[in-house]
Amino acid sequence: MNSEFKYAMQAGGMCHRWRSPNGNFNQVFVKLDLDCEPDKSSGVVIATDKHYEQAFATPVENLYKELHALLRQQIQESPIIYWWPVQDKNKIKRILYGLTKRPIFTDRR
Numbered sequence: 001m002n003s004e005f006k007y008a009m010q011a012g013g014m015c016h017r018w019r020s021p022n023g024n025f026n027q028v029f030v031k032l033d034l035d036c037e038p039d040k041s042s043g044v045v046i047a048t049d050k051h052y053e054q055a056f057a058t059p060v061e062n063l064y065k066e067l068h069a070l071l072r073q074q075i076q077e078s079p080i081i082y083w084w085p086v087q088d089k090n091k092i093k094r095i096l097y098g099l100t101k102r103p104i105f106t107d108r109r
């Protein structure tokens with residue numbers, strides 16, 4: 001485990017549903033605990049602000065290597081990150097195409 005993280009890799013978590021702006025595509029993502037060491041797998045990340053107003057979806061080849069750069073470049077204040085591990089590049093493309101660049105959080109409480 002890398003010493004910059006408080007905890008080992010996250011083994012589970014709360015799953016939340018995101019959808020495309022037109023509502024035709026839905027996908028479940030795990031909310032990441034940013035104190036845990038990130039996975040080293042490829043997949044799709046949704047980053048958003050604490051109000052869920054500036055969400056965007058992006059592919060990652062290695063979450064461990066790319067997460068900090070994503071956080072610094074995109075969401076400065078209280079970022080919230082959702083993650084879905086996917087190895088198949090075609091499936092990653094389908095998820096990104098379905099969600100579009102501006103996914104909508106649909107797990108309203």
